[in-house]
Amino acid sequence: MSGHPARCERAGIVVVFYRPDEACVARANRLVQAWPCVVVDNTEQRSTASALGLDARIDYVANGRNLGIATALNQGVERLVAAGCTSALLFDQDSEPSVELLDALPQTMADERMRNARVALIGPAYEDARLGGVAPFVRFGALKLRRIAPVGTELVDVDFLITSGSCVNLAVWRDIGPMEDQLFIDFVDLEWCVRAKAKGFAVLGAPALRLTHELGGEPVLVFGRSYPGHGPVRHYYLFRNATALIKRGYVPWSWKSTELVKMPVRLAIYGIFMRPRFAHLRLSLLGLWHGLIGRTGAL
Incomplete structure (x- = not known):
């Protein structure tokens, strides 16, 4: 020091x-x-x-x-x-x-x-x-x-x-x-x-x-707007943890409402604009399911 x-x-x-x-x-x-x-x-x-x-x-x-x-x-x-x-x-x-x-x-x-x-x-x-x-x-x-x-x-x-x-x-x-x-x-x-x-x-x-600071991987351009790019596994954690936090009482409803609006948009972007499309879609949906049933930790 x-x-x-x-x-x-x-x-x-x-x-x-x-x-x-x-x-x-x-x-x-x-x-x-x-x-x-x-x-x-x-x-x-x-x-x-x-x-x-x-x-x-x-x-x-x-x-x-x-x-x-x-x-x-x-x-x-x-x-x-x-x-x-x-x-x-x-x-x-x-x-x-x-x-x-x-x-x-x-x-x-x-x-x-x-x-x-x-x-x-x-x-x-x-x-x-x-x-x-x-x-x-x-x-x-x-x-x-x-x-x-x-x-x-x-x-x-x-x-x-x-x-x-x-x-x-x-x-x-x-x-x-x-x-x-x-x-x-x-x-x-x-x-x-x-x-x-x-x-x-x-x-x-x-x-x-x-x-x-670079947020995420290479950005993906969708209708003129840049979105941070991640691999399919990261999208699993993103959907799983967002779902898990939505279920918690101390998390503000204001944040929950924005996530509920974003989730279908994210799912569409990952499934249409990011490759391999099926892997992004499958792991995003798996994350959503694991968040609902309470599975945590490493994939």
């Missing part, structure tokens, strides 16, 4: 690996220059930090199998808690945080915590050039999401933030509870934010901060 002698904030970083390439390793090596860094590797083939070329200062956790994003994040956060960190910056392996973001986000959390001890999460606006630039922040609304342009410098009350680039207040981590392991992937961030807000904690967007 010698790089930040004036700080009361003791931030740490968690990065989740899955079949990382050299660029992922290089990003992690840059991150540890700013704050202590835990890399949790969900790759099926167990490796070592030195074999991957990771900086010796990185705390490397090799799971040897894919335990899902929720479990990996929980493992990393618990290591930062044990190390005495006060906040955790969470990143996907392909996120490109700037030096400015790594500096400003923990400072923003420290400043906000002084005003509001019940702040759970703060995150930047993310920028994905493939999907049309800077994405708006989101609040839930009846039948459709309310989008809030990331302008100005005041923190914005939002209903959820994507995991990557978000800064968790570790002082309230135990009160809210960990990410839900059984969701595995998709809607893990949304469920945690909804649970935090249901318990009276704040989720805040920082409109002045930016993270370059």
Whole structure:
């Protein structure tokens, strides 16, 4: 922590690996220059930090199998808690945080915590050039999401933030509870934010901060609009977890209504515009069924 002698904030970083390439390793090596860094590797083939070329200062956790994003994040956060960190910056392996973001986000959390001890999460606006630039922040609304342009410098009350680039207040981590392991992937961030807000904690967007982040695979253009592209297995989790969350009492009806509107549209897009069509359709419907009967965990 010698790089930040004036700080009361003791931030740490968690990065989740899955079949990382050299660029992922290089990003992690840059991150540890700013704050202590835990890399949790969900790759099926167990490796070592030195074999991957990771900086010796990185705390490397090799799971040897894919335990899902929720479990990996929980493992990393618990290591930062044990190390005495006060906040955790969470990143996907392909996120490109700037030096400015790594500096400003923990400072923003420290400043906000002084005003509001019940702040759970703060995150930047993310920028994905493939999907049309800077994405708006989101609040839930009846039948459709309310989008809030990331302008100005005041923190914005939002209903959820994507995991990557978000800064968790570790002082309230135990009160809210960990990410839900059984969701595995998709809607893990949304469920945690909804649970935090249901318990009276704040989720805040920082409109002045930016993270370059690619959401999903190659986008699919449908009637002039870009949609994030995923493989059929991801669409299984998306439908399953959305269905599972719709059944829960603490999840707001405003979000449930938007998902019920989106589901048939998604099903049509995946089944018509994404290949292989049958695999996308079959796994989406299987996810819907598993969500209804309560099956969770890995597919």
